[in-house]
Amino acid sequence: MVSTYLSYDLVSRDLQASLKRVSKQTDVSREADYYKANIAKVTSVDDFLNNTRLYNYAMKAYGLSDMAYAKAFMRKVLESDLSDTNSFANKLTDSRYRDFARAFNFSSDEKTAQSSTQIDAMLGLYNSTMVSEGDAVTTETNYFNAMMGEIGNVDDLLNNDRLRSYLFTSYGISENYYSRTLLRGVLSSDTSDPASYINQTLGPQRTTLNTQLTDAQTRLDATTDATARAKIETEITGYEAKLATLQNYFDMADAFQFKADGTVPAGGAQTSAQKATINDLYLSKQERVSTATALNDANYFKQKMATVDNVTDIIGDTRLYKFIKTAYGLTGITVVTSTIEQILTSDLTDPNSYANRFGKSNPAYLQLAKDFNFKTDGTVTAGSAQTTTQQDSTVNRYYSTYNDAQDAADEKAATAYQKAIGNIKTVSDFMNNKDVYTFALKAVGIDPSEVSVNTMKRALTSDLNDSKSYIYTLKDDRFVQLAKSFNFDTKGNVKAPLTAQPQGTITSIGSEYTIKMTRFLTDTAKDKAKTDAAAEVKYYSTKMMTMQSPSEFINDSRLVKVLLTAYDIDPSSVSKDFLKQVFSSDLNDPKSFVNTQKNTAWAEILGTFNFDTKGKLAERPATGIQSQGKVLETEHKYTRQTLEEEQGESNNGVRLALYFERMSHSITSAYDILGDTALLEFFRVTYQLPENFSNLDVDKQAALVKKYMKLEDLKDPSKVAKMVNKFTVMYDVQNSDASSSALSILTGNGNTVGISADLLYSLSQNR
Numbered sequence: 101m102v103s104t105y106l107s108y109d110l111v112s113r114d115l116q117a118s119l120k121r122v123s124k125q126t127d128v129s130r131e132a133d134y135y136k137a138n139i140a141k142v143t144s145v146d147d148f149l150n151n152t153r154l155y156n157y158a159m160k161a162y163g164l165s166d167m168a169y170a171k172a173f174m175r176k177v178l179e180s181d182l183s184d185t186n187s188f189a190n191k192l193t194d195s196r197y198r199d200f201a202r203a204f205n206f207s208s209d210e211k212t213a214q215s216s217t218q219i220d221a222m223l224g225l226y227n228s229t230m231v232s233e234g235d236a237v238t239t240e241t242n243y244f245n246a247m248m249g250e251i252g253n254v255d256d257l258l259n260n261d262r263l264r265s266y267l268f269t270s271y272g273i274s275e276n277y278y279s280r281t282l283l284r285g286v287l288s289s290d291t292s293d294p295a296s297y298i299n300q301t302l303g304p305q306r307t308t309l310n311t312q313l314t315d316a317q318t319r320l321d322a323t324t325d326a327t328a329r330a331k332i333e334t335e336i337t338g339y340e341a342k343l344a345t346l347q348n349y350f351d352m353a354d355a356f357q358f359k360a361d362g363t364v365p366a367g368g369a370q371t372s373a374q375k376a377t378i379n380d381l382y383l384s385k386q387e388r389v390s391t392a393t394a395l396n397d398a399n400y401f402k403q404k405m406a407t408v409d410n411v412t413d414i415i416g417d418t419r420l421y422k423f424i425k426t427a428y429g430l431t432g433i434t435v436v437t438s439t440i441e442q443i444l445t446s447d448l449t450d451p452n453s454y455a456n457r458f459g460k461s462n463p464a465y466l467q468l469a470k471d472f473n474f475k476t477d478g479t480v481t482a483g484s485a486q487t488t489t490q491q492d493s494t495v496n497r498y499y500s501t502y503n504d505a506q507d508a509a510d511e512k513a514a515t516a517y518q519k520a521i522g523n524i525k526t527v528s529d530f531m532n533n534k535d536v537y538t539f540a541l542k543a544v545g546i547d548p549s550e551v552s553v554n555t556m557k558r559a560l561t562s563d564l565n566d567s568k569s570y571i572y573t574l575k576d577d578r579f580v581q582l583a584k585s586f587n588f589d590t591k592g593n594v595k596a597p598l599t600a601q602p603q604g605t606i607t608s609i610g611s612e613y614t615i616k617m618t619r620f621l622t623d624t625a626k627d628k629a630k631t632d633a634a635a636e637v638k639y640y641s642t643k644m645m646t647m648q649s650p651s652e653f654i655n656d657s658r659l660v661k662v663l664l665t666a667y668d669i670d671p672s673s674v675s676k677d678f679l680k681q682v683f684s685s686d687l688n689d690p691k692s693f694v695n696t697q698k699n700t701a702w703a704e705i706l707g708t709f710n711f712d713t714k715g716k717l718a719e720r721p722a723t724g725i726q727s728q729g730k731v732l733e734t735e736h737k738y739t740r741q742t743l744e745e746e747q748g749e750s751n752n753g754v755r756l757a758l759y760f761e762r763m764s765h766s767i768t769s770a771y772d773i774l775g776d777t778a779l780l781e782f783f784r785v786t787y788q789l790p791e792n793f794s795n796l797d798v799d800k801q802a803a804l805v806k807k808y809m810k811l812e813d814l815k816d817p818s819k820v821a822k823m824v825n826k827f828t829v830m831y832d833v834q835n836s837d838a839s840s841s842a843l844s845i846l847t848g849n850g851n852t853v854g855i856s857a858d859l860l861y862s863l864s865q866n867r
Contacts, residue, residue: 135157145179204604247260254362255362257287266354282349311341389506394499398499404419404420471493520535531556544585617630620815653683762777773805
């Protein structure tokens, strides 16, 4: 009879060849093909449990064949949230159940319009876009002011896209519909000259419109019929709108000094006052208050305050009045013009003055009164309304408060977005929810009023992996960025987020990494290791949700360490070049680099990533509730289980040796050995302990395990090999009887009686 040592050596010497031989067996390959072909069709736990072949295949792969009957129990395992330490699978001491749950995505990767990471990214993008828009306003204003001193003629202005855009925004002119001839003539006109282009071209139109308006108003006054009056009022509105448009052109002409031939006079194209006029118009057209707006308002305030001689000058000037209210935070609806007037005319030496009486509950009232020098009758000597110190106080207050209302509105919009996004299940939901739609479009820099519903719907339902899809015909990266921020399929329904790795896999890797990093540690050392691991897992989870290419992963040593440690691979033994070859491999090509590695874990790892061979983020072939990597892992585990079973048919010791070698990677404490009958038998035989060893108190058993087996040695493959070799020798000496009790645990062919899920769970809690 061949010894256990020799039999084991024949199998393990070239384990990959042994596994390959088993995988080619008809029954094994047939079941593997069925599993790969049908697992993608599974969409729920019920589908999985009801497909006997798929269910039994997976149960065997994870060493749980003897539990196949306990479907109610396994349902609880599969539905466990592995990110919750108190979930059913995580509370079971037998790690096989946790591993089984990790192989599937039943409790994760839920279909959602946006993942939490995507929501956070959208909020951050909105904030950065708003800041960028404000910066852009400042930049464009500075550019306009600087360049207007450089141009030599009106054509220089119209030929410069940025200057022209600034001008058009200021006067509400469409970039798509304008006459260059008309604009050139208007800009070169002197409105005081009856013979100028503008008076000769637009003057007659204005005269005609004014005549029509006067006539319409006369008819309105003479008409009592309601229907007729409504018609005339609409007519009047039309005339007024056309006159306003014409007036814009006259105002534009007055904002420049170009000669009739379009050239710039000696004094320049604009005076400082003309330039300020256009700046004011441009800034007033902006939806958001920018730094440029604040600076412009402050300059206006300073200029006007130099001539103010009565409080009515402030109350009657909308900009001054608003500036002061904003600076002192007096923007509530209860603060009206009379309030500001009474504060500014308060005598601070009089305890009964308005500012003193209400200043105790409203400190801003007192500060406002202190920063101005109006007499109680509202008068002040021109130029003396404020000292330099007082004016600085007011201006600085404005700088610190001018965008408070805007910030509050942004915060309110973000809160509304976060509340509403969870209810978005389709593109139609997205389009119809104003809080979500407006916020998202603004975040990527798209004005909701400038894009049609049809365009947006077609863009969001485009196939981002198809370069010919509709979204790419728009030639606008903003739409692509928006589509990538959401998880809509081509039918407009939500789907699971496309990330570098599925959320379930990320959770699984994080959990396994933590186990590996805290393995065999105790007390303070274990607590510190757990804290450190938690930080790395959080880093890994965050990065993987936003990663766009394999190079990002390969060049981040922290990410590499977490992943490889979770797969029992020493990160220091793997080079970047090796990883590059792995990620450039084609899993469907048997001859590709990753498929020719002895360690099948590399194929499993690659299969968990959603990168194509070109390094682009793309969905892997549909595999249902398992990633392609987990499908491969299940296949490999099934083959390994089959190999062990076959070896057990001729030599139970070989099966136990193979089992221990495989399970040694997951042992974290002496109790893992005591809780697994097969591992316990391996230990007992290896260290020549009597069969009644199991009758001892469990803590005493654990103490003996630690005494005889240095658990830290399980991290070293060479030391594990020595343990196995010792076992194979001792097995032949001590356990020649083929009916080992451990074998019955491995095969499930002993006298085990079926028990309920509840009892199973109760028993699993006891060590």
